[in-house]
Amino acid sequence: MKKPKVAKAITVSLVEDDPGVRANLASLIDGTPGFKCQAAYPDGPSALKDIPGNRPDVVLMDINLPGMLGTECVRRLKTIAPDVPVLMLTVYDDSEQIFKSLMAGATGYLLKRTPKDKLLEAIREITSGGAPMSRQIARRVVQYFQDVSQIAATPQRAPEVETLTEREQQVLALLAKGHAYKEIADLLNIGFETVRTYVRTIYDKLHVHSRTEATLKYLGR
Amino acid sequence: MKKPKVAKAITVSLVEDDPGVRANLASLIDGTPGFKCQAAYPDGPSALKDIPGNRPDVVLMDINLPGMLGTECVRRLKTIAPDVPVLMLTVYDDSEQIFKSLMAGATGYLLKRTPKDKLLEAIREITSGGAPMSRQIARRVVQYFQDVSQIAATPQRAPEVETLTEREQQVLALLAKGHAYKEIADLLNIGFETVRTYVRTIYDKLHVHSRTEATLKYLGR
DNA sequence: CCTGCCATCCCACATTGATGTTAGGCGGGC
DNA sequence: GCCCGCCTAACATCAATGTGGGATGGCAGG
Incomplete structure (x- = not known):
């Protein structure tokens, strides 16, 4: 060697x-x-x-x-x-x-x-x-x-979501997970009817007419 | 200098x-x-x-x-x-x-x-x-x-989605976009009742009970 | 030929969701 | 004090969805 x-x-x-x-x-x-x-x-x-x-x-x-x-x-x-x-x-x-x-x-x-x-x-x-x-x-x-x-810093969620109030965003988050109104009410310790009220204002602000549309906006498609 | x-x-x-x-x-x-x-x-x-x-x-x-x-x-x-x-x-x-x-x-x-x-x-x-x-x-x-x-190669969608039929996947895709049953029926040129049948089998196969849950599985969360 | 899977459709019923209207309490700003 | 925005809540109504039955025809394999 x-x-x-x-x-x-x-x-x-x-x-x-x-x-x-x-x-x-x-x-x-x-x-x-x-x-x-x-x-x-x-x-x-x-x-x-x-x-x-x-x-x-x-x-x-x-x-x-x-x-x-x-x-x-x-x-x-x-x-x-x-x-x-x-x-x-x-x-x-x-x-x-x-x-x-x-x-x-x-x-x-x-x-x-x-x-x-x-x-x-x-x-x-x-x-x-x-x-x-x-x-x-x-x-x-x-x-x-x-x-x-x-790109990653912008989860691309629709900007309207930011205009929602704290409570509305909480409701939307649960909505987007598929929880029923009743479940959301229990989770947030508020009444069933109150949840419905929030859902209505959320839809108004997001310009949507169904849970799925709201979810898509929330998730950024 | x-x-x-x-x-x-x-x-x-x-x-x-x-x-x-x-x-x-x-x-x-x-x-x-x-x-x-x-x-x-x-x-x-x-x-x-x-x-x-x-x-x-x-x-x-x-x-x-x-x-x-x-x-x-x-x-x-x-x-x-x-x-x-x-x-x-x-x-x-x-x-x-x-x-x-x-x-x-x-x-x-x-x-x-x-x-x-x-x-x-x-x-x-x-x-x-x-x-x-x-x-x-x-x-x-x-x-x-x-x-x-x-990660990018795997759109992360739940594997069950792959087990769905061609037609079922089409329905699910539209479902996940927020289309109403009637709209889906028109888009796929099938009957309203047929859509409902598909939705049922989709839910069965994905083990979910609502449109939003199915959408989340389809989108991989 | 029988069986299984797929695509298509129908009926019925209960639940949930979407939308309208109204309203009390609370905290700020003008 | 009054108005406004936010959180809360209730009642009503109709549309959409979720779930349980069946049914038909086609087509691939055994």
Whole structure:
């Protein structure tokens, strides 16, 4: 044994349709101490068939595969080998591709123009529990959260609901859960007739004519 | 001028309640060429009052501020100075804090045990359009996407709904929109009584006893 | 052929819901 | 003091819904 220092090389499998890029990546990886390119596949199906047996430490996946898209390939791979981390490689920094990949189960996301040393570092990082991303990608991911919070912060319930009085909102909440008037009366310790009165004013204010319509407005559809 | 080489230092403002940590950070920043600690605040309110005028290139924000929480401080800061990127600093790598911060508008998120050189690199990165995160943080963010996709993919509607007949599901859909039996009958070109029959079997299958309960099951709450 | 499931329809009856009208008590503001 | 909004409540009436019976024809499988 030459170098017992390298306890174990990180094994990498490639999925990349371009033969040139594939060869380059393979030689980069094999040419770096501590890394080993275990396999290289030109398409999704062959990767899916082989990888579960190979169990590489990391999969580098091109996103723009012909036939089966990289995102779809990731999704299937994660169902048959959930433990294998996948690092997406792509020329696109387009949000949609990023989110599709992440939701499909990718653990990291790098642009192809990432320099070689950063790529190797990212492979190391992904095996040690990280989630390497190019800075552009990270920015988009963060941006996504801020966009989502705008949506999530607005439970989308019709604004009229806010104009209801405290008591009316309580009644509406119970109404929307499907409670009968009698039950609502008991729960709020008020009379049956009072509940009916509230229901009427709620309907007036919400411009609806049935419990279900009110419920939908309350829930924001 | 001593060093015209440094075109312009990156100006940093700190929000950190611990005087010791604050002093350490300030001296680290001021002691590094190319960085300038513009201001250091012990709490949220003073930062909010001052920062819009100062316009630092980056704000380093402790998440655990007494009084006003760091996340809340970020939220307000972003409303009055949306362009100033905020880098959260915290001892917690707890998911909830991370997402609150990101949704509030933080651009990066580092753990306090991040080494000094990485911290400085992160500050540089954030000013050049990145979104620096500790690797643990990045992992959690990626994990979040995968969790969310599971939820988003499952409209969460009660599984019983799937056991309903085609026709029953059509009726239920209209029922859930608040249509009266008569309207449903007209829309589906069937008789009023037929609708009532469907409603009965739907209720039976969903184990409910009212339109609203059925609607809630249909909508997955 | 018989059985089961689906889609369709009808009758009857009790309950609940939707809507109109009216009204007393209470706390604020003008 | 008077008016207004909110919480409370009662009576009346009709429409809509919930629930119990059956019934017919079609179509797939055994």
